[in-house]
Amino acid sequence: MPTAVAELLTRLAAPPRLAAHLRLVHDAAHQLLDGLAQQAPELSVDREAVLFGAATHDIGKVCHPAELSGPGSQHERAGQELLLSHGFPPELARFAATHGDWAGADRTIEDLLVSMADKVWKGRRVADLEDLLLDRLTGRTGGERWTEYLALDDLLSRIGEAADRRLAFQAAFPL
Template structure:
């Protein structure tokens, strides 16, 4: 029995298998269905969102003084690559056309600039005006596959140290421990994503 693109997208969004990934926010899942998103994109967004939940739980517990909007970060993680709906070649190869396209796509579907921005900022953490929320979305987008980016981590450490007035080295040690633990779950997340086709 052959699966239809709709079946595959539904499985990418809803399957409770291994790894046990949390579902995307309902508004994001509905958006992906309405866009007939490639199943692999839905699987990828779900994996990054799942890591972002763990990351934000850690931020909530360790950094109550850090001014970040949890729901905004989780939305950003769940939609950061949505522009790949219109640039599916970037699901399996390099490219940045999806970034501005993703922001514009979200804006055209009624999401405000504060939410749509992550689609454009998730790969540009050195840009002026980058916020701790942007850095957290970018970190989730790397950590899901156990990729470490020192320049990104340095920016996040600086933001954490500024919020807590603790030494940067202390914040680096705890962040490093967290990212190591989250990164250890990369293999099943990568396998989950790879199980879905790039094109519908």
């Protein structure tokens, strides 16, 4: 996890379960990025932005703690505002607001990767998100869609294999 994010979580007295969740999504993002780098070394992605986004995507739950254990999207805009108020640039703070809505026309491949990491860490597969990411990947690499699909499917399956362990790790931390 980026040092600046760990320090911010400490300053905000973030709930332990939130910190654990952000760490797990950050780790899944690392695996996703590493796998994509192996599959498509020519792919240009802002790795540091994706890792920052994964490590902060739910930070707004500090302001909306009920969303730690229940549904809700108030944390998204609150997280973006929180990051901006702590001096993080808009191009990084945006991930807190975009991770739950990947269908926006302005979503970058980095936004989609943060959203994907937030799903795949627990083994969840979301077809429309995968399709959007696949479109962006093939658009950037020029690779054949079916070949890219098989590689992405394999990568997401491998990351998802550890979902039970990750879920148990997260559950071990109090809300």
